[in-house]
Amino acid sequence: MREQRPERPAEADGTSLLFAALGRQIKLLREARGMSQRELAAAIHVSLDLISSIERNVRIPQPNLLTLLDKVLDARGLLLAVIPDVKEALTRARTRHPEWYRGYANLESDAVELHFYANQGVPGLLQTPEHAEVVFRKHRPLLDEETIDKRIADRLDRQKVLNRRPAPVLSYVLEEAVLDRPLGGWETHETQLRRILEVGRMRNVELQVMPTDVDEHPNLQGAFNLLIPKGENHQVGYTEVQEHPRLITDPAAVRLLAERYGIMRAMALTPRKSLELIERKLGKR
Secondary structure (H helix, E strand, O other): OOOOOOOOHHHOOOHHHHHHHHHHHHHHHHHHOOOOHHHHHHHOOOOHHHHHHHHOOOOOOOHHHHHHHHHHOOOOOOOHHHHHHHHHHHHHHOOOOOHHHHHHHHHHHOOOEEEEEEOOOOOHHHOOHHHHHHHHHOOOOOOOHHHHHHHHHHHHHHHHHHHOOOOOEEEEEEEHHHHHOOOOOHHHHHHHHHHHHHHHOOOOEEEEEEOOOOOOOOOOOOOEEEEEOOOOOOOEEEEEEOOEEEEEOOHHHHHHHHHHHHHHHHHOOOHHHHHHHHHHHHHOO
16 A cells, blocks of 8 residues: 655644645636736736645635736636635634745755755745744744644644655855854753754765955845756746745746855855854853
8 A cells, every 4th residue: 555645734634635626726717818927917917926826735815815816817706716715724824824825845855956045044945943932932923832833833843844754955155243142151052063964964065154254245235045946957947025925937047046046055164164154152151
């Protein structure tokens, strides 16, 4: 008997399947009208990225947007009929990952390449349970205990991608400041640094540190991710600022992120010297 894939937390109540099906319906309705994603975005006054993200199940269409889509796509009430189910699913989703992040986590789990630039905090795929707990306990507005536990579980579940077979290609550029911020105290921070070393030594991972004392920098606009989804041959980008996410699919915008990332990798310490730097930071205590 074939072993079933373990259910990810976000899939446990079937909401992921609901939104995936809804995204496919919207795409079919759009194509039936002979509209491009850009034309549909212009018709309802939203971004191209939003339409693309909804069809790919990375973002969830809000009820008011479904009302607009039903009219513009001449869906004859098809999209209106699912609004109660969407509202119920959104209510359930608030106790786990934010609904917009659940879709990205699914995209991330199957990606063939993942690249991360971090300038403030340790990326989720590198975090220890203790570090993640500190992050969520300091979250504002404050989260209740159940939500904290669920967020930690989901974050750790995402880390399965590190050991997936076939292994994805992963790379990191971490600002040195990320390694110097002892969130949770030294004991928690020491465990976190050792985890970064462990992942950085994996064969499919290239981890580099950008020294704080560099006197020039190609990207002062914030953290971002680049990934190649399964079955695709092009990159997409992802940014999140103050819990406002953005999936970037426009080729010119993605190319700009990739250019910045490439320059940062060239300027950062080599993977070997980066790991040596982390080891020295551990040895200072």
